[in-house]
Amino acid sequence: MTNALGIDVGGTKCLGVVVADDGRIVDETRRPTPRGDEPLIETLAEIVRVLGSSDEVGARVGIGLPGLITTAGVLRSSPNLPTVTELDLAGRLGTRVDREVLVINDATAAAFAEWQVGAAQGVSDLIMVTLGTGIGGGVVAGGQLIVGANGFTGEFGHMVVDPDGPPCPCGRRGCWERYASGSGLAQLARADAVGRRLPAVLERAGGDPALVRGEHVQSAARDGDPDALAVVDQFARWVALGLVNLTNAFDPRMFVLGGGLAEGADLYFGPIQRWFGELLYAPDLRPHPDLAFAVLGEHAGAIGCALLASGLVSDASQQN
């Protein structure tokens, strides 16, 4: 049995794991995510040296990042690495560590991990949606990981759900992640907090509407504050609206919801499910997709990278 090595490059830390065939983590390490091309390569090379010294670790390495990664492993742009563009990560890291390097979108990798060893085992058609600062995602359709013509499948956060909505840093208006991400939740709450309409939430934010964050809403909602629960409900409606749009497009058997907001699963699950049933097209004529929360947590991306790199599925990830 050969173990596999995967590294997830997050906004603050790089998380490296060694996983067995069954997805079990047998070793792991973390390093702060540095700024700039060369420091990034050096940090990743060091993780490979630390984790990859054993003979039991295969020769290929998987690296996951958010953003636009081409199927050839070139990083076009990533929100986690604002100063890095057009980096041939697969080529440069591969030369440095003398291994074959597979670079893949982190949410695509997470979807693969949840499919192979997580919440969606045995499901042929599933969509993973990562609800964090922004929204990413990955798709399995017909029992195959879908990566798209360029490797960019699953950029769900920039689906426009209201052309007259608030501006998005991407330059357009009303992108789904303006509403249904962690920052979307905070924004909904801030709008409600102006005029002190959300006293329990405002108190947790020190009284300043501009400082309201998602955690404040979650905390007040967990204490049963009706105003905070109303914000959660409004948020859940936006989440469900996007999931419904994706259902029309892909017809999945299951959604796996991951990212930071999965930690509030207890709070969001009921309202999201209710709104989903309400907004679904032809709800009486179809089985509703299951809504599940991710089970691999922050490790999902790294595990998926390891499994993909181990070659089990190299054809699916590099088919184009």
Place this chain on the structure above:
Amino acid sequence: MTNALGIDVGGTKCLGVVVADDGRIVDETRRPTPRGDEPLIETLAEIVRVLGSSDEVGARVGIGLPGLITTAGVLRSSPNLPTVTELDLAGRLGTRVDREVLVINDATAAAFAEWQVGAAQGVSDLIMVTLGTGIGGGVVAGGQLIVGANGFTGEFGHMVVDPDGPPCPCGRRGCWERYASGSGLAQLARADAVGRRLPAVLERAGGDPALVRGEHVQSAARDGDPDALAVVDQFARWVALGLVNLTNAFDPRMFVLGGGLAEGADLYFGPIQRWFGELLYAPDLRPHPDLAFAVLGEHAGAIGCALLASGLVSDASQQN
């Protein structure tokens, strides 16, 4: 060489074709689409008798319809057959004609046809969007026809693009087909025609804004009327908005635009392409998908059904 038999059940007519392996039509016939389960089965059986008598036609038949068709060939509901629900079309027609019957969504079949023998030959990742009275679609991803968990992939028309938009017969608001279909074009024009702001279009509709149809806009726009061209531009923006959303989700290499509006390709192509470039997420960091118009016209659905039924790709269409 065996020929294949496919039938497309349209709103007014059933179109049956016999096609050779290369998609060439070698025989065809039409019948009016009847109302009710039994008359439909009888009409389809008659077409099979007429077209399928030759030994050169294979034993399987493909039937395409709009709406929700399960992978087992049960018609849940179809806009073209308002009185028919929960019809086991594959089973009942199969028994009647003593052949194996494959029933599939018409836009999925059209996508398959355009992929195999039409505008998108050799393209591994493509999306077909049929812009007619409503909007349907089909998806090929990673070189595989995608049908979804239930066979319902590609119901793009009910993607919500404005939750406060006009009501849709499906019970929700702001579905894409309220804006970007043939009826959407007419609706945009009617809104502009109130107060006689579209004189050249209104004249073609006999002076009554309520009677304005898409053809009136097309005709006036072809004569260079600037007001009509402005409506076309507004319409093209809505079409592009949906295509951009689908690009974020699927990352296709190509869009194939079909349906009735493909006949106005000369008029719409330029504006759709311009808006697409304007609205695309990260337009400088990715190759833009090609925009193409369907080349198989009204035959696309029937040809796709025939090719799918001929078994060339039975695994792709029935994988779930």
